Amino acid sequence: MSTWNDPPGGFHPISAPDYLPREQLGVIQLQRLQSVVTRAFDRVPLFRTRMEERGLAPASVASLDDIVALPFTVKADLRDTYPFGLFASPTEEIVRLHASSGTTGKPIVVAYTQADLDVWTEVMVRSFVACGIHRGDVIQNAYGYGLFTGGLGAHYGGEALGATVIPISGGNTERQLMVMADFGVTAICCTPSYFLHLLESAKDTKTDFSKLRVGVFGAEPWSDSMRERIQDESGIRAHDIYGLSEIIGPGVGIECVERRGLHIFEDHFYPEIIDPDSGEVLPEGAEGELVLTTLSKQAMPLIRYRTRDITALVSEKCACGRTLRRIRRIGRRSDDMFIIRGVNVFPSQVETALLRVEGTLPHYQIILTREKGLDQMEVKVEVTPEFFSDEIRKLEALQHQLEASIENILGIRVKVTLAQPRSLARSEGKARRVSDLRSI
Amino acid sequence: MKLQQLSLFLENKPGVLREPCEALAAAGIDLLTMSLADTTQFGILRFIVRDPIRAKQVLEDAGMVVRMTEVVPVEVENRPGGLARALAAIEAAGLGVEYMYDFGAASRGGKAAIVFRFEDPDAALAALEAAGVKVLTGEEILPR
Numbered sequence A: 001m002s003t004w005n006d007p008p009g010g011f012h013p014i015s016a017p018d019y020l021p022r023e024q025l026g027v028i029q030l031q032r033l034q035s036v037v038t039r040a041f042d043r044v045p046l047f048r049t050r051m052e053e054r055g056l057a058p059a060s061v062a063s064l065d066d067i068v069a070l071p072f073t074v075k076a077d078l079r080d081t082y083p084f085g086l087f088a089s090p091t092e093e094i095v096r097l098h099a100s101s102g103t104t105g106k107p108i109v110v111a112y113t114q115a116d117l118d119v120w121t122e123v124m125v126r127s128f129v130a131c132g133i134h135r136g137d138v139i140q141n142a143y144g145y146g147l148f149t150g151g152l153g154a155h156y157g158g159e160a161l162g163a164t165v166i167p168i169s170g171g172n173t174e175r176q177l178m179v180m181a182d183f184g185v186t187a188i189c190c191t192p193s194y195f196l197h198l199l200e201s202a203k204d205t206k207t208d209f210s211k212l213r214v215g216v217f218g219a220e221p222w223s224d225s226m227r228e229r230i231q232d233e234s235g236i237r238a239h240d241i242y243g244l245s246e247i248i249g250p251g252v253g254i255e256c257v258e259r260r261g262l263h264i265f266e267d268h269f270y271p272e273i274i275d276p277d278s279g280e281v282l283p284e285g286a287e288g289e290l291v292l293t294t295l296s297k298q299a300m301p302l303i304r305y306r307t308r309d310i311t312a313l314v315s316e317k318c319a320c321g322r323t324l325r326r327i328r329r330i331g332r333r334s335d336d337m338f339i340i341r342g343v344n345v346f347p348s349q350v351e352t353a354l355l356r357v358e359g360t361l362p363h364y365q366i367i368l369t370r371e372k373g374l375d376q377m378e379v380k381v382e383v384t385p386e387f388f389s390d391e392i393r394k395l396e397a398l399q400h401q402l403e404a405s406i407e408n409i410l411g412i413r414v415k416v417t418l419a420q421p422r423s424l425a426r427s428e429g430k431a432r433r434v435s436d437l438r439s440i
Numbered sequence B: 001m002k003l004q005q006l007s008l009f010l011e012n013k014p015g016v017l018r019e020p021c022e023a024l025a026a027a028g029i030d031l032l033t034m035s036l037a038d039t040t041q042f043g044i045l046r047f048i049v050r051d052p053i054r055a056k057q058v059l060e061d062a063g064m065v066v067r068m069t070e071v072v073p074v075e076v077e078n079r080p081g082g083l084a085r086a087l088a089a090i091e092a093a094g095l096g097v098e099y100m101y102d103f104g105a106a107s108r109g110g111k112a113a114i115v116f117r118f119e120d121p122d123a124a125l126a127a128l129e130a131a132g133v134k135v136l137t138g139e140e141i142l143p144r
Helices: A013-019 A022-043 A045-053 A064-069 A075-080 A114-130 A149-161 A173-182 A192-205 A224-234 A347-358 A392-410 B018-026 B052-061 B082-092 B121-130
Strands: A094-101 A107-113 A138-141 A164-166 A187-190 A214-217 A237-244 A249-254 A262-264 A269-274 A287-294 A305-314 A338-340 A343-345 A364-371 A374-382 A415-419 A434-436 B003-011 B031-038 B042-049 B066-077 B097-102 B111-118
Touching: A013 A114, A022 A045, A022 A064, A022 A287, A064 A269, A075 A107, A094 A114, A094 A149, A107 A114, A114 A149, A114 A249, A138 A149, A138 A173, A149 A164, A149 A187, A149 A249, A173 A192, A187 A192, A192 A214, A192 A224, A192 A374, A214 A224, A224 A237, A237 A262, A269 A305, A338 A364, A343 A347, A347 A364, A347 A374, A347 A392, A374 A392, A392 A415, A392 B042, A415 B003, B003 B052, B003 B111, B018 B052, B031 B097, B042 B052, B052 B066, B066 B082, B066 B121, B082 B111, B082 B121, B111 B121
Parallel strands: A138 A164, A138 A187, A187 A214, A214 A237, A364 A434, A374 A415
Antiparallel strands: A094 A107, A237 A249, A249 A262, A269 A287, A287 A305, A338 A343, A364 A374, B003 B042, B003 B066, B031 B042, B066 B111, B097 B111
16 A cells, blocks of 8 residues: 655655745735636626725735735625626636535535536645545545535545545544444544544444544634643544635645644635734734635636634744745634534524524624533523513523524524523623633 | 412522622511522522512512412421421422422411412412411511
8 A cells, every 4th residue: 555645755746835935835826816806806796896995906016015006805705796696707617615604694605617627626635635544545524514614624635635534524423433443544534623522432342443533523622731732632634724714724724744833825826914903014024814715616716815814924934845835833813713512602502593583682692612522602691571470381492492593594403501690791892792711 | 378488580690699699788678488490500489578569670670580379378286297287288289389389477386487489379379278277467477
């Protein structure tokens, strides 16, 4: 069996762009930027209007530095143009739709042409290669399959690499452990918190996972201390993978074996770091909000998309030899969105759900915890005079209505607890609605 | 006659029972009887005072959510089988009982007082009287 791609010494031809001299990479980036700006200008009315308001045309982009003059795209734009308003390809050319949660009840829809899927598969192969995964590896893909991009993204990348992919999807821990042991799994893709849960269960059931070598973990924030715990307890190498549906899905960035920041596949995704308040581009190395431009997307090109993820760009050369710049691991966001079990949640979605039941917005607080490796979300809702009944069964019915309403919008189960009036903390100015107690 | 009972929502944590009691004490309000309904997550304190409107104001001023509910005080024989006989009459009248509790301060002369919360207090009053169950009046239950 060939292990030609496992470090040290391995190289996969598809990873060639990872090692391009910066100058040549810049030439490719400019060509692609000009082409994608033209495409968006010609086909997406929202983008064209914003360009024209600024007196800009595609020809205004003469160098990569000119990108700073282009208008930003934000998540609200996807919501406002729901479902297909930002598409730059006719339906006949679109071969896949995915969706992720938005700020109100409606999801955000993203589209792919065949060429877009090919790019996605390519960056996923390059991601796996960077993690030292190769032909002959058995990948247990425990990301959810469905509208969420995690499952299918990793699936096609793994197959294109030539690895054996087990499309087990998320959940059912017992079956995951049986497959891991019996099928000789060597690599796993899932959220880091779910992997910790698998580890704990494996200890209880004495499951043999001695063949497992690499984990590709993403879809939620996690820290270096959590990586140490995973590696110490399992003996595997844990990699952080970055992506977002709006840009393509997983595979926007990946940690190589050095694991000192995530390489961004800059030939497809152009990164900038801005001051989230002023929108000004920050100097190299400064911490700010990551902005990404899809250089090669056809169906839904996004120009200067504000990710709301806070990080910094690292341009020092990486010991792995890749010339691709890296971003520091993402620890926080510039808005109040949080990620739970791979689902993007905005407090405003919870507000919508509470409003639907009560008619007026009660004071509330969201508490995130991690139990047995699984993220839990609790919503504390203050009892209002309108909704206080002196009968237990009516209060319990209210509790269940609130839970059902939130689950209906977010698609995940949450626990609602009723709190005494004025018992939840108030802060001056912007209320801190989310208390994240997960030890990430 | 019907009585106005006050109810308070209480979270399941230390101090929640003391706070309303202290607020009432500071206003010189005496609790005549009370009952605590509890679940694993929260509780409801139900109580009767002489001046429910003032007590409600005192508690609301202290930031609490108070509900006023009509309950019916019923007299039963203070001996084995006394309550059972009253309940049989209530059952025969087809009345739904939400909850009930003892009103010890209003017991006297071999008679006990029980507070009932019925689904429909007005229908209950009429049915109880028709069934010969004595409903107490304000003068009878409020201590002099």
